[in-house]
Amino acid sequence: MGAARLEAALHHAYMAGFKAFVALLPFRWPLVFEGPxxxxxxxxxxxxxxxxxxxxxxxxxxxxxxxxxxxxxxxxxxxxxxxxxxxxxxxxxxxxxxxxxxxxxxxxxxxxxxxxxxxxxxxxxxxxxxxxxxxxxxxxxxxxxxxxxxxxxxxxxxxxxxxxxxxxxxxxxxxxxxxxxxxxxxxxxxxxxxxxDAHLMTGLPPYWTAITGLDALSHAVEAYLSRNATRQTDHDAREAVRLVSGNLEAAWRQGKDLEARQALARGAHLAGRACTVAGIGYAHAIAHQVGPWCGRPHGEVVAATLPLVLEAYRSAGEGRLAQLADPVGVGDSGAPAAALIRRLHEFNRLFGIPDAFEGLGQADLPALARAACAEVRWTYAVPRYLDLAQVREIMSRLQPVERPAGLANREGTANGPRCP
Ligand SMILES: [Fe+2]
Incomplete structure (x- = not known):
């Protein structure tokens, strides 16, 4: 067995032990009042x-x-x-x-x-x-x-x-x-x-509605793909994916749509509960490095990163990923995992999420990739461990390419607003 495969096997064994430890923890979930x-x-x-x-x-x-x-x-x-x-x-x-x-x-x-x-x-x-x-x-x-x-x-x-x-x-x-x-x-x-309470959320601007909602979606997807997922986190994550993907566009278009806002609030809550137990993964580990480095909000960077990470998992997460196609509404496709990833790219385009981040230079990638790998190691029960080169490759896809001068910034890109 090669060193990399041995290390991955050790990670998986350690995280299996961690799952048993988490199962023994006495979580006291908050009492929840819900509704406008x-x-x-x-x-x-x-x-x-x-x-x-x-x-x-x-x-x-x-x-x-x-x-x-x-x-x-x-x-x-x-x-x-x-x-x-x-x-x-x-x-x-x-x-x-x-x-x-x-x-x-x-x-x-x-x-x-x-x-x-x-x-x-x-x-x-x-x-x-x-x-x-x-x-x-x-x-x-x-x-x-x-x-x-x-x-x-x-x-x-x-x-x-x-x-x-x-x-x-x-x-x-x-x-x-x-x-x-x-x-x-x-x-x-x-x-x-x-x-x-949806009433508290109606004043959130459209772009912030989008990036916070996509952050919640990423919590649910990464928790669902985690090897430490449980029956309860699966239930919470699937419901969160359904609620967020089914209501985000409506809340983004019409901020005062209380029904959509309330569904998003519940979705984000369930996603938070799922990832508290099952953990998150590479999309977050990468966003935790790239976001602060480029001065961009967390939700924006994690939204741009998630589909790239899912593509990198390929076979390792494919079966579980396919199970999320239904809650996203693309379950009819002959290739549901690919359809789900396509849907995430479509969301990003619709909401104007940048696909690259100013300030992410070639020379920055090795240290940032190492930091992302270190965050995952012994912490997240990801479906597949990516090596340094694979993480660098994902980060390189977030680098800006030369654009024609005078191309306008979209709302929320380099000079846009900051995360609330
Ligand atoms: Fe997040």
Whole structure:
């Protein structure tokens, strides 16, 4: 057996052991309130639990759009004293977490309501964990380091993408030590309850609707292809694929389509639950390198990468991939796996996802590919381990080719908006 095949066999054996370990973990999934207006039910629940002082963690854009005020009013009508911390922006930092913690300590809050996208939810998890653990974000980084639990956390996502309301991870930039990202993974980071409320999502611009939705789709697809998938994650992932692929275009075209928004919210939630247990794969590992390197939003890069990774899996993931063709609505094809990949490319073209990223140079590929492979190793139960050359080849397909001068940027490409 060659060295590469031996290493792959060891990875698979290790990940099989990891699957058995995860099966023993006592997941306590959040209580979910669902439907347009369900954030009101979440506020009543927070009051019924007995919290009287609540910190609302959110971002300045949601404040400006008027999303925050009605939720604060809902809480206050329940007799809850509310203090807001509106300082979380895209790619949240340790400094923002510390500032939120200072507000929390000042008010002596009894619980936190995170109102926002994945960035807000991740930062709020760390504020809540910091409040109970007296450990720095650096000390909370890693696996199972949130030993003393956290302040009760409630979540009202305003995007249908990350599924952070149902994941055990929180990622922030460490702007204090220049070490890049810090990721904490702990069952205790799960919120106690969440509201999947389409009303909170109607103001999300079309491009952000698309890239957050495609991120959710990628969570579901990568979880489904994982060797650590279970019967439950299969069910969640298939349903997530059906809901997201069937409703994303409608929500993208008409942001106030509550039915489509609600379906996306549920899809993103189920996808988040599936990948919490089964894990993700190369599309994410590659996007985690290329996105920050090129300064592009996560959902955009992962959407561009996913079909390329699925093509590289070929026979290894083909059977499982074919099973997802039906939920995507292309199951009638004689070659369902190929039809599914084609559908993903069509989505990308429809929504204006770039197929290449400025700043990704030939000389950058070796280090970025090594980092992507290192992320997968001992972490993701991918259907097939790709070698360094294969990952470099995928990344090279994301490099820009010379375009005629004056070609206009599409919305969301190089000079477009950033991820919420
Ligand atoms: Fe993602």
């Amino acid at each position: 207006g369900s954030v009101g039910a979440l506020c009543r629940h927070i009051a019924q639990v007995g919290h009287r002082r609540v910190l609302v963690v959110t971002d300045p854009e949601l404040l400006r759009k008027g999303v925050v005020a009605p939720v604060v009013t809902d809480l206050e009508q329940q007799g809850i004293e509310v203090v807001q911390y509106n300082g979380i922006v895209t790619e949240p930092s340790v400094t923002q977490v510390e500032a939120g913690l200072a507000v929390q300590q000042e008010m002596d809050g009894q619980a936190i309501l995170a109102l926002g996208g994945g960035s807000v939810l991740d930062a709020a998890k760390l504020i809540a964990a910091r409040a109970r653990n007296h450990r720095s974000v650096a000390e909370l980084t890693g696996l199972l380091r949130v030993r003393r639990g956290m302040l009760p956390l409630y979540a009202a996502p305003t995007t249908a993408g990350s599924g952070s309301e149902v994941t055990v991870g929180a990622v922030v930039r460490d702007d204090t030590r220049q070490v890049g990202k810090r990721a904490a993974m702990d069952l205790r980071l799960l919120p106690r309850a969440a509201a999947l």
